[in-house]
Amino acid sequence: MRVVEVTAYGGPEVLRMARRPEPEAGDVPGxxxxxxKAAGVNQADVRIRAGLYADAVGDLKPPFVLGTDFAGKLLDPVPGMAPGTRVAGTVPWYALLNGEGTYAEVIWVDPEWLAVIPEHVEYTVAASVPLASATAQQGLDRLALPAGATLLVTGGSTVVGRFAVQHAHAAGLRVVAVAHEGDEAELRILGADHAVPRGTPEEVRARVTEVAPEGVDGIFDGALFGGGSLPLLKDGGVFAAIAPDRIPPAERNIRVEVVRATPDAARLKETLQKVADRELLTRVADVLPLEEVAEAHRRAEAGHRPGRIVLLI
Structure with a gap:
């Protein structure tokens, strides 16, 4: 089968197509x-490939296969799902650290990671959902803000940020979102009370201060600003960091929570159904064939377009 391997830490050129034996049924117990059919390209993939997380992955060395989000067809029966069922899920790449990700034609999964893809939801759309929605939901869980509190979502135009805005609005939070240029109106439709354009940290702080002069109670850092947005947080507020190299130092009794999403099939099933019913919106920025994975990483690094880049397999 075809896979994409990270052959060394570096730029997108280190991603190479390779052949590996196709897994046989029953080879891995459980x-x-x-x-x-599709796999998402996440910012974590880009940062791992670049070597930014080399210390965090321990003894794992190239060559290895990246990727967490997937959508495809089940090959083996599991309770409640027959072979051929359309499924999506997240591989907990960081927890396993075995270098077996979703940039591949066939993967091994734990049945507990799987959610059925509803009818009329395309594979590419389904592949954009699992990690982003889980990160948003579990990040909000860690923030634990009461209804009526003010939440700043940086990177509001990203898939993770969009889900954070929507889930936060549903939880009764007052949401201020930092938006990609031209997305302000759409983010307000998704539930943001205020949407301010992105810019330098100084510009963003000034714009957020205009709409939340008293400061914010929590920050969901979807844009990986790190400490750049910390001055906007009230004393005793809470900050959710979604990248291990973007964790700000604690100060002013601020609580810093590090979010590394874990698979949650029940929540994913609910989220996918809401996507099917148009109650939740995701965004696919680009769809590229697996062979063009290096270009997918280039676009992801360049911020080519807000949304998930998906590999078609």
Whole structure:
């Protein structure tokens, strides 16, 4: 089968197509196979490939396969799902650290990671959802803000940020979102009370202060600003960091929570159904074939377009 390997830490050129034996049924006890149709490209993939997390991955060395989000067809039966069922999920790449990700034609998964893709939801759309929605939901869980509190979502135009805005609005929070140029109106439709354009940290702080002069109670850092947005947080507020190299130092009794999403099939099933019903919106920025994975990483690094870049397999 075809896979994409990280052959060394570096730029997108280190991503190479390779051939590996296709998994056989029953080879890994407790796991089942999924033949992938689509896989998401996440910022974590880009940062791992670049070597920014080399210390965090311990003994794992190239060559390895990146990727967490997937959508495809189940090859082996599991309770409640027959072979051929359309499924999506997240591989907990960081927890496993075995270098077996979703940039591949066939993968092993734990049945507990799987959610059925509703009818009329395309594979590419389904592949944009799992990690982003889980990160947003679990980040809000860690923030634990009461209804009526003010939440700043940086990177509001990203897939993770969009889900954070929507879930936060549903939880009764007052949401201020930092938006990609031209997305302000859409983010307000998704639930943001205020949407301010992105810019330098100084510009963003000034714009947020205009709409939240008293400061914010919590920050969901979808844009990986790190400490750049910390001055906007009230004393005793809470900050959710979604990247291990963007964790600000604690100060002024601020609580810093590090969010590393874990698979949650029940929540994913609910989220995918809401996407099917147009109650939640995701965004696919680009769809590229697996062979063009290096270009996918270039676009992800350049911020080519807000939204998830998806590999078609």
């Amino acid at each position: 796991k089942v196979r999924v033949r992938l």
